[in-house]
Amino acid sequence: MAGDVLIPLTNGWAALVGGTVWAVLGTLTGYVMHRLPVRRFDHDNALTKLRPAEVDGRVYERRFAIRRWKRWLPEGGDVFEGGFNKRTLGRRDSANLQRFVAETRRAEMTHWVTMFYGPLFWLWSSWWMGGVMVAFGIVANVPCLVTQRYNRARLLRVLQRRKPSTPPGDV
Helix, strand or coil: CCCCCCCCCCCHHHHHHHHHHHHHHHHHHHHHHHHCCCCHHHCCCCCCCCCCCHHHHHHHCCCCCHHHHHHCCCCCCCCCCCCCCCCCCCCCCCCCCCCCHHHHHHHHHHHHHHHHHHHHHHHCHHHHHHHHHHHHHHHHHHHHHHHEEEEEEEEHHHHHHHHCCCCCCCC
16 A cells, blocks of 8 residues: 555556546646637746756757757647647748747646646655656656757747847937
8 A cells, every 4th residue: 555645545556547647637737728828928937937057048959969859759739729839840930930939938837837746646656656756747848848948049049130130329
């Protein structure tokens, strides 16, 4: 049995329930985030704000070789009707790039929220099975978070280059 947990389950059942809960909560979170208006993601918040240490996304190329592995990640942006597929850039006009930036924030927030469900698994799992579930949540979500941050940094660099420069004296 699982010990001092709210709902004691054997490790086998805890793993089965845990896998099911991850799938349900991930899908439900994705759906709820999909239903939020895109304007909610047109700016950064405390979690999505790019940090100086990210060096405009270049740290992900240099330290994590993101270009080698990001294509293997699943794309869920268009799972629900009216969603936004982030697999390819599509149109290259500024409006589409700005929408893409907003959608990277939406996806990042979806993965942050999903990852934070991890501690729930200790309600019915032994300490080590709960740890496995938390570790799974981290391993499954962090690469997606990193990819969204990397893509957003690259897109923001493109958008910044497109801004017309202000002539000296015109502020």
